[in-house]
Amino acid sequence: MNQTDCNDLKEIGKTRPVLENITNKWSILILTVLCSEPVRFNELRRRLDGITHKALADALKRLERNGLVHRKVLSGSPVSVEYSLTALAQTLQDPFNALYEWALKYGPEMAQAQLIYDAKHAEKLC
Known part of the structure; x- marks a missing residue:
């Protein structure tokens, strides 16, 4: 792996959008919770003390859009949703x-x- 020279950020235009998506406060915490196993929405919310329903839903949509989270609808009554890491997020x-x-x-x-x-x-x- 090449060492990055912190004074030479020629690639900042390429890296900034990526880093903004994964270093968001909630994104890091969500991905950390999902590291060990798939988790349902309400369990995620309980484990992420202080996150609102809307903030969690928005963050999960953003992570899914970025290919980091897989969303699986579980049949049953009531219907629930489980989230897990994608292979990309596992890296x-x-x-x-x-x-x-x-x-x-x-x-x-x-x-x-x-x-x-x-x-x-x-x-x-x-």
Whole structure:
């Protein structure tokens, strides 16, 4: 794999639309939940604390349109819908797992930096 030079972003026009679709707050969380197994809509909503019905429905439609989520209607009473990762989305598992592990490891450090920043800026307001 080639190392990307962070100062040489000639391909930004190609990568920006892709990254905007997969790095959306809800998209990452939805894809992370779906990494382990297919999940029904309401179960997804329960596991994604704070997401509204509309936000989840919109995000799932966007992910399906982008070829990352498969939508399967399950017959029964009532009819339900199950979502799973496509083969394309499965290629994101390693990067998303790395981000998740990074967030667990460095989240406290970020929280501390936020407190320091907020304290400095609160002093300037006084």
